[in-house]
Amino acid sequence: MYRWWDGLQRCYPDARTINQQAYKRLKAACAEAVRREAIAINPVDVRDAARRVETKEKYLPEDAELLGILGEVPARYRALTSLVLHHGLRIGEAIALELKDVTVEPLPAPWMPRVTVTVRQNAQRITDGGGNHMEVQPPKTRAGFREVPIMSVDVPYFLAHLGLYVPAVDTPLRLATGIRNARLFTATAQGKMVMDTSYRNVLGNAKERAGVSMDIDPHTGRNWLITRLAEQGAHLKEIGKLLGQDDVSTILDVYMKVRAGRTTSLMDRVSQSLGGDCNGRK
Structure with missing residues (x-):
């Protein structure tokens, strides 16, 4: 199983999310095989494969x-x-x-x-x-x-x-x-x-x-x-x-993303609800 996972990573280094999805589906299929008593134990257990994949943050356009x-x-x-x-x-x-x-x-x-x-x-x-x-x-x-x-x-x-x-x-x-x-x-x-x-x-x-x-x-x-x-x-x-x-x-x-400057405008609104202006004056 480790050999399969390592080979997958070598062949498709830029497809980490898809690789992990393949691992999860294989593990689920083997779990079902265990439930049906087709195999004794689930052989799919690779710790690195279960780690969360850090994906690139998508660009939020103006x-x-x-x-x-x-x-x-x-x-x-x-x-x-x-x-x-x-x-x-x-x-x-x-x-x-x-x-x-x-x-x-x-x-x-x-x-x-x-x-x-x-x-x-x-x-x-x-x-x-x-x-x-x-x-x-x-x-x-x-x-x-x-x-x-x-x-x-x-x-x-x-x-x-x-x-x-x-x-x-x-x-x-x-x-x-x-x-x-x-x-x-x-x-x-x-x-x-x-x-x-x-x-x-x-x-x-x-x-x-x-x-x-x-x-x-x-x-x-x-x-x-x-x-x-x-x-x-x-x-x-x-x-x-x-x-x-x-x-x-x-x-x-x-x-869902947070637009640049959005947090500032939200805090300005809270300030205004408290009786202040955008500069904090009352």
Whole structure:
């Protein structure tokens, strides 16, 4: 067992979290074998493998950085970028979004129409003998099925996209069971499903032009939105419903961050509640 674990660490030194997950699943499988009396004892017991993996702290972007990216990304991918960076969709969820999943509800002038997207599926990059392709799959958990209201400040991106960039014909979508034709919300100029790797290149170029941190990636938007929602007083169940995340501990331990200067502003509010101003004067 130690030989297996040491080999795993040597072969995949940058995949410590995945290595530990593999160890935990193997240990659980052997525990079940013991319970069924298939083996006498559980041989999976490596102390180092059970230690908590220290992961790199995810970068929490400033609002201006995300707006800078949205201003530099090609117009065809602006609504997609809004979904990922401002609304917390996973990149595969945003890529797999279909036209029927986007609802526009007109409101009386001067109000902006209300836009809602319904997440029903995810696109996963699959590598096989024929190369790479995106395969459409259902969400991994029930929480993945959800409705996400689009912030009014981003609604113009969606209205412009609906008018200019929705493909004119259906796109063949690859599923585990075969092919299904559907009208995607976002597609390439050739009408094909966007590859996640291609979109990452688009996002990387936009980051360079905007002059923002290169640590921003498609997953960063989940950190930003969870933190912003918490600052607005949303409780964990509400945050989980919007993000499609039913594990509260993951929201707290992985995604939720503290913005620079936030603690200072909070203490200023406490001071004001006691009758003082921001400088401590009464």
